[in-house]
Amino acid sequence: MAPYNSKNRFDGTNQPLSHSSNQTILADESPTPKQISHLQFGLPSPTDMCRLAEFQVTSRDLFTMPQRSPAPNGVLDPRLGVSDKVSTCATCKLKLADCAGHFGYIKLALPCFHIGYFK
Numbered sequence: 001m002a003p004y005n006s007k008n009r010f011d012g013t014n015q016p017l018s019h020s021s022n023q024t025i026l027a028d029e030s031p032t033p034k035q036i037s038h039l040q041f042g043l044p045s046p047t048d049m050c051r052l053a054e055f056q057v058t059s060r061d062l063f064t065m066p067q068r069s070p071a072p073n074g075v076l077d078p079r080l081g082v083s084d085k086v087s088t089c090a091t092c093k094l095k096l097a098d099c100a101g102h103f104g105y106i107k108l109a110l111p112c113f114h115i116g117y118f119k
Contacts, residue, residue: 053103054079054091054104057073059072060074062076078090080103082095084096085097
């Protein structure tokens with residue numbers, strides 16, 4: 001079985017949406033119950049965070065005046081998702097009910113530690 005690739009998108013049939021002759025099925029359709037041996041949680045590396053993010057948040061402004069529209073490259077940038085029922089996401093073009101949101105990253109001058117990750 002091939003490893004999961006985040007570039008593959010599925011339509012509920014366990015088949016990647018783009019079919020090719022050399023692609024393998026990523027999930028076994030056998031009705032036999034399976035047992036998960038373990039789960040592992042962790043944080044992505046800083047490189048992976050930057051690679052997976054939509055963009056780097058560089059603007060400290062929330063809105064551009066006088067239009068009061070979200071500031072480009074700010075924390076309210078429409079590429080990070082929508083917050084009302086009528087708009088569509090600038091990244092995935094989905095509505096609020098279907099878009100889980102996207103994330104950006106902020107480069108900090110000094111490291112910031114979360115007490116929950118210390119042993």
